Amino acid sequence: MEKEKEIIILQMLYDKDIEEVLKELNTINDSEMLYVYAYNYNWDNGFEIPKSILHKDCCDLSTALMIFYSADGERYLQNKDEKNIRLKEWSIFIKDLYNMILENRFKKSNIKFAPPLSKVQIYKLKKDIVNQEYIFLENIGDKDLNISL
Secondary structure, three states, rough: OHHHHHHHHHHHHHOOHHHHHHHHHHHHOOHHHHHHHHHOOOOHOOOOOHHHHHHOOOOOOOHHHHHHHHHHHHHHHHHHOOOOOOHHHHHHHHHHHHHHHHOOOOOOOOEEEOOOOOOOHHHHHHHOOOOOHHHHHHOOOOEEEOEEE
């Protein structure tokens, strides 16, 4: 990744408040920058920024899936009927993202994504999901951007 882009992402991660990050996200049209930012995102800062990323036209399937798993999407896949009032914001976020992925709202790109699951976890999930949901188990792309900043 270019140094200039890396500096912008670092500033967004560590120097800017949520409002400033949301403004900066509006100017980004680079799917790789979105992926690297989302990969390094601090989930203690809530769901507003990931929602904004997911609604960007340049957000690709690898980024959406990485966000899905970072937000504990595996738990959702295992038990889609679970109702957890204490985690209402998470439930809404993960269900919306799940539906967006199944509705093919994201394009595949060359950005690498591999589900962060063991063979045993994949085997167990395959028992719980339908064919349409196999997209959550796919490896995508070959450009590795899992860069910790």
